[in-house]
Amino acid sequence: MTKQPNKSTDSLGKSRVSLIRCLEYSPEKLLSSLKKSLELINFPLHHYRGKKVLLKPNVMMPKKYGFPANTHPLFVAAVIKIFQEIGAEVVIGESSAGSQAGVTFTSRALKTSGLSEVAEKAGVLLQNFDLADAVKVKVPNPFVSPVVLAKLLFEVDLVVSLPKLKTHTFANIITGAIKNLYGCVPGQIKADYHRRAPRPEEFYTVVCDIYQIIKPGLTIFDGVVAMEGNGPSAGQPRNLGVIIASQDGVAANAVVSQLIGVPPLRVLTTRMCAERSLGQADLEKIEIVGEKLAEVEVKDFKLPQVQVINPGLYRLILRLTQTQPKINHKKCTLCGICADSCPVGAISQVDQKMIIDYNQCIRCFCCAEVCPTQAITPYRRYWIGNWLSQLMLRRW
Ligand code: SF4
């Protein structure tokens, strides 16, 4: 999707990844380190003068400013500045996690994490993908097709993925450049995909399909303070002091995993995308510029205890915790605001009633947010689902 000159490799056909030291989240240090990172990978920054650039950080949850489950807001601010300095129009988009517990809390996550403030100060649009228009894209997998993605992705000249360097317990070991794009799927439809593709190989096939559609032109890892242990949310902060950038997200993933002591092909998304020739995962064919990998490698990085969840049980939990919007027809005044605001057109008026088509609904709860009479509320069919949801949210 990214319309950019293809310069992700050097003259030998190798993918190039920069590895730069940056020990703290100070605006000046971040700016100079990020500029150096882009120079070293020959990123054609000036090509984007007057173009539209979408930043996709990882703002997973409503945790306080700087919590290492989320890309640091000052890191995002520095990337915004770099693109604004050359005259690009910058926008940011995200749909956070939470969908497995049957809730959507992107609005809260963007605010609590500090990203809303950063966007406001920089004067850039911050789009909550849960509440924005979406499009359906057909993909060749037997589990989930078409996939629903934020429309904004298809209206920009460049997508920049800004993953947090952190672990992930669901068989992928790291969150990384590829999985970060799962946040381009709006609302609780993310949980549907987990339910329809519960085994790691199935789920990550869907994730790789999404990466293949979006194919970001630039990936920059925030590894200044990483998360080790049981990420993506319950791990501990670890000062690594590094920034990793590449025009090849698969190569960036490979370098990051080697950096924390994981052979690149053990990360499922890296392996699957490399098998599809979406990028380079062979370290022999990756040119690392900046710091030497051997000098930055962390020997004692704590990896996650990989959770092996029975796929049938996982599917059942997701089904039980699922919420959907329910209209109280006594309160509804038929104003139509919900139908106008629904990103997938799932609400229509039939006779004298507003009706939700649950096959279309992505459970973003945008309708509940805009309803002037509070006629729409989240509804969970099974009482045990409320209890399970609380349990899952407590773990976060
Ligand atoms: S926004 Fe609320 S009041 Fe208006 S039509 Fe929808 S449910 Fe009814």
Ligand code: SF4
């Ligand atoms: S019906 Fe409501 S919850 Fe469902 S997709 Fe439309 S706005 Fe979102």
